[in-house]
Amino acid sequence: MAAKRCTIKVTANFEANLGAIESFLTEADARQVFTALLDDLAASIIPNLERYPELGRPFLDQPAHSVEAREKIERVRSKIGSATLREYLAGDFLILYAVDGRTVYLLSIKHHRQLSFNLPSHWR
Numbered sequence: 851m852a853a854k855r856c857t858i859k860v861t862a863n864f865e866a867n868l869g870a871i872e873s874f875l876t877e878a879d880a881r882q883v884f885t886a887l888l889d890d891l892a893a894s895i896i897p898n899l900e901r902y903p904e905l906g907r908p909f910l911d912q913p914a915h916s917v918e919a920r921e922k923i924e925r926v927r928s929k930i931g932s933a934t935l936r937e938y939l940a941g942d943f944l945i946l947y948a949v950d951g952r953t954v955y956l957l958s959i960k961h962h963r964q965l966s967f968n969l970p971s972h973w974r
Contacts, residue, residue: 855900856954864956871943871961887943895940899956903949906938 868888875884898905910927914920926935933950935957946958 854952856903856949856952858896858900858954858956860956863958867959871959874961874963883942887941890940895938895945899938899947899954903954904934904936906936906945906947909935909937909946 871887872881872884875881910923914923930948931950933948933955935946935948938945938947942962944960944962945956948955948957
């Protein structure tokens, strides 16, 4: 008997990130990379997260090396409640997602050459 799959929910921020990646890659004359990303999301990444939601490494397990970083981590923890925040590296893309029970929320996706995650906007 197959294990029950998780439900994948795409946040508005994740969709906005895809739009930014599309613009970024189009400007770099690499539109085919965006098409490949969409194919990979549909064929591999999302199905893998449905079956193995803990595939990515825990995001908040990274050590905080400053007081400011520790305070920000604590604020994020208070906002996500019982969910776990994880990161998944897929080629040139880093995906930030939260697992809450049997639901996986795709929060953010960035090309490795783009700026860092904007965590406060994910939980508004």
